[in-house]
Amino acid sequence: MKFSLRLLAVLVAGTAAAGAHAAVSADEAKALGTTLTPIGAEKAASKDGTIPAYTGGLTTAPAGFKAGDGIRPNPFATEKPRLSIDGKNMAQYAGILTEGTKALLQKYPSYRVDVYPTHRTVAFPKFVADNTAKSAVKAKTANDGRSMDGAHAGFPFPIPKTGYEAMWNHLVRFNGQAYEAKYRNFSVDASGRTTLATEGMSVQEYPFWDTTKSDADTFWRIKLSYTGPARRAGEALMLVDPLDSGTKDRRAWVYLPGQRRVKVAPDLSHDTPNPGTAGATTFDDTFIFNGSMDRFDFKLVGKKEMLVPYNAYAAVYQAKQDELLKPNHLNPDFVRWELHRVWVVEATLREGKRHVYSKRTFYLDEDSWAALASDEYDARGQLYRTGFAYMAPSYDVPAPYTDMFGHYDLVSHVYSLTGFIAETGGLRHTKSLGDREWTADSLAGAGIR
Numbered sequence: 001m002k003f004s005l006r007l008l009a010v011l012v013a014g015t016a017a018a019g020a021h022a023a024v025s026a027d028e029a030k031a032l033g034t035t036l037t038p039i040g041a042e043k044a045a046s047k048d049g050t051i052p053a054y055t056g057g058l059t060t061a062p063a064g065f066k067a068g069d070g071i072r073p074n075p076f077a078t079e080k081p082r083l084s085i086d087g088k089n090m091a092q093y094a095g096i097l098t099e100g101t102k103a104l105l106q107k108y109p110s111y112r113v114d115v116y117p118t119h120r121t122v123a124f125p126k127f128v129a130d131n132t133a134k135s136a137v138k139a140k141t142a143n144d145g146r147s148m149d150g151a152h153a154g155f156p157f158p159i160p161k162t163g164y165e166a167m168w169n170h171l172v173r174f175n176g177q178a179y180e181a182k183y184r185n186f187s188v189d190a191s192g193r194t195t196l197a198t199e200g201m202s203v204q205e206y207p208f209w210d211t212t213k214s215d216a217d218t219f220w221r222i223k224l225s226y227t228g229p230a231r232r233a234g235e236a237l238m239l240v241d242p243l244d245s246g247t248k249d250r251r252a253w254v255y256l257p258g259q260r261r262v263k264v265a266p267d268l269s270h271d272t273p274n275p276g277t278a279g280a281t282t283f284d285d286t287f288i289f290n291g292s293m294d295r296f297d298f299k300l301v302g303k304k305e306m307l308v309p310y311n312a313y314a315a316v317y318q319a320k321q322d323e324l325l326k327p328n329h330l331n332p333d334f335v336r337w338e339l340h341r342v343w344v345v346e347a348t349l350r351e352g353k354r355h356v357y358s359k360r361t362f363y364l365d366e367d368s369w370a371a372l373a374s375d376e377y378d379a380r381g382q383l384y385r386t387g388f389a390y391m392a393p394s395y396d397v398p399a400p401y402t403d404m405f406g407h408y409d410l411v412s413h414v415y416s417l418t419g420f421i422a423e424t425g426g427l428r429h430t431k432s433l434g435d436r437e438w439t440a441d442s443l444a445g446a447g448i449r
Helices: 002-018 090-096 099-107 126-136 163-171 313-318 440-447
Strands: 083-085 113-115 140-142 147-149 178-188 194-205 218-228 236-242 251-256 261-264 296-309 337-349 359-365 371-377 383-389 405-409 415-420 427-429
Touching (some): 090 099, 113 337, 261 440, 296 371, 296 383
Antiparallel strands (some): 083 113, 140 147, 178 415, 194 218, 218 236, 236 251, 296 337, 371 383
C-alpha cells in the first residue's frame, strides 16, 4: 500500500512537472474575429484614439513598388513626427517607454525617439485567420511550456494564458513561409567605428506555416552562407528548431572551408556568443528571442501601451549604411516609433540553470506577435543590454517582417545591427526548398568557396 501511494505521488509530481496547459474554450475563442482580431489583438481603438481600431492592415502596395522587387517603398514617407522625446523630456513619457529606451535617452544626448502617427499595418493571408481559429481550441503546451502541439499554419495561442504561450506565438510568428535575403551584420564600438561582422545569403523557412501539409515537427530553419568578411567567406551555418523543444534539441551544423567538412555544432544556442554579431549578442538574442525556453521561467505580465519601432521602412529599406550607423546608436532620423499595445513577458532565470542574463523582459506586438523590444539584466540585476526589432510589413504578401534587429550593450557601449538589407537587394519571399536541401550534405555544397 505504501509503495502504491508513493508511486502515485511520483506520477502526480511528474505530471505537474510536465506543465501541460490546455487550449482555450470554444466560448473564449468566439472573441476571435469579433472583439478581437483573428489572431487575438484588440480590434478597438485605444481610449484616447492614438491607437486606431484595426481595419485589416495594409494590403495595397504604394505607388512605385514593383511586384517581385525586394525593396519596399515607404507608404508613410511624407508623414512628420507628432512629437520627439529626448533625455530632457523623457520623464513626461516614462510610462510608455521601455527601460532600455529610457537608459539610452539618459546615456546619449544625441539619442531621440521620434513618435509618428500609429498605423496598424499588419495583415495576414486568410488561411492564417482560419487556422488560428482552429488552433485556439486545440493547441497546448507541455514540458513546462517548452513543447507545443495541436496547431499548424495558425497562431497556436491567440488568447494566451501563460508567458510560454505568448512566446510560442513569437517563435512561430508569420513572416511568410519562406524568404531569402542578402544581408549584412554590423558592430559599432564605443569609439563609433563600424565593423562588418558578417555578410552573406540568408535562407529561412517556417515549415509550421506550410499549408500543403497537415502538420510539421519543425517550426523554423535557417541556412546562412557567408561571403564576408574575407576571413569568413565560404563558411556556412544551418539551424533547425523543433516544436517539441522540451525533449528535443536544436539541430545545428557548420561548414568550415579550411577543413572541407560539415561539423555538428550543438553549442549554437542559448547564451553562446553569436559570431554573426562579432560576439555582441547571444544566439538566443536573435529576433529578440530565439530557440528553446528551457533556461527561463516565462511569466505573462499583461498588455500595455508602449512606444516601439514600427513601420520602419526608412531604416529597413531606404537607409544607406553610413547614414544609418552612427556613433553610440542608429541615426534617429531613420527610426520610426509608434504607440502600440504590446504583451509584456518577463523571463527569470530558472534555479540551477546558467545564462549570461538573469532576467529578460520582452514586448510582443499584439497585431503580429513579433517581439519588438527587450530588456536584458545581468547577474547583479542591472540593465545590461536592450534590443529592438524594426517592423516593416511586406504589404505584397501580406506578412509582417521583423528580421532587422539590433542590440545595445549598455556596459561596453557597443551596439550591433543584424539583417541590414537596404543596399543588398532587400527581401524576397520564395517557395520552400524542400527537406532535401536541409541536410548536412546540402550545407557543404552551399558553403564551398
